[in-house]
Amino acid sequence: MRDFFDLLASHASVRKFLPQPIPDEHVTSAVTAAQMASTSSHVQAYSILRITDSETRARLVELTGGQPYVEQSGAFFVVCADERRHRLLFDREGSTHERNLETYLVAVIDASLFAQNLALAFESMAYGICFIGGLRNDLDTVDELLELPEHVMPLYGLCVGVPEERSEPKPRLPLDAVLFDDRYPSDEAMLRAMDTYDADMQQYYASRGVPGRSWSKGILRKFHEARRTYLHRYYAGKGGRLS
């Protein structure tokens, strides 16, 4: 299925959308198809909210750090790790729902396998997508705004729409920095592979008018300061167990 490899290869996040909504039937067929993703022991520990209210979407632009496409895309979704469905079954039985880092991880992984299927389903219909990690900037306020019940844990947003502008796909790490046979490589080999990539990415950025930018500088800047340090408190407060 060569077409499918082309679909994967052509992915680049879209951040400019035409003001066209997404027909309901596209949303329902994409979500239904995406639900066929693998799920740990069939627990299906995820949910997705489509935000249709325009005031809420405007507020979410602010809460995600001023990303206008959160409002302007054809549809905006919030992807959640969801342990609530299971909890409701336990509550009805009067039985104990045991959760810990394992069940939290299962929910995050289930949600993300589903979300990648969903992103591809929309892309296969010629829509553009962009995941919004900025949703985690202020989950307390997002939570209040969306009135999320306990055990429903928002992870990230997803913008979907008709692209006004498409970017070229961005080069990824070389294969020898990501795929290994049997053993993780030596530090020297890994640093070499990253340096090769860094040189390529500097050229890539320079050719796009951003000379001096590199991948490694971005990593060093990004992880130099602790970000979103409230997350453990937030998820634990939602009834997630991270221990």
Next chain:
Amino acid sequence: MRDFFDLLASHASVRKFLPQPIPDEHVTSAVTAAQMASTSSHVQAYSILRITDSETRARLVELTGGQPYVEQSGAFFVVCADERRHRLLFDREGSTHERNLETYLVAVIDASLFAQNLALAFESMAYGICFIGGLRNDLDTVDELLELPEHVMPLYGLCVGVPEERSEPKPRLPLDAVLFDDRYPSDEAMLRAMDTYDADMQQYYASRGVPGRSWSKGILRKFHEARRTYLHRYYAGKGGRLS
């Protein structure tokens, strides 16, 4: 791209494989294509090990709870959340690498978006796949066996191979239990949607010779006892920060 929806719709985990290895060029083209998955700020915080050593694969059968396809599939991979590459850059600079639940989450999500792309890439080439959450049964021993360095955090395995037997796709939760507009539904509505699904799944299992089995009973059994309670200690010991 109707074909792509067929690809998603036809997914069912494969657990019986023909003894045929996967050509290297299929592995490299699938991994390369899968790397085009979205990644938070382009950090690409994942790695994948292909286990080629037959003794190691035999040992992994035991460690994952006796799943023979871990040895018998054409290829077996270990998908890892990877903060090590970033760490090496920080160490070289003599600078501080700040990690917390946010960076751990980013790595788990990045790895899972990538892994779902990878699963689909193999399925699009007519291979069958099965994720192996059982890898988390005993990560201390897996870690020692694979000599994983600090900051490389195994999440799950992935079997890929030529199917000897394919199962029919298993029905998923109804759309109204998973996709919501603006607000999460009431407990009553959610329980109703789960009950409908449960009735369907009971029929599904009964028609496959397992009368009395249901989805909700499976959930109640699975989460009644705490499992893999050592995970926090293990990931924290790998230098992951979960706070």
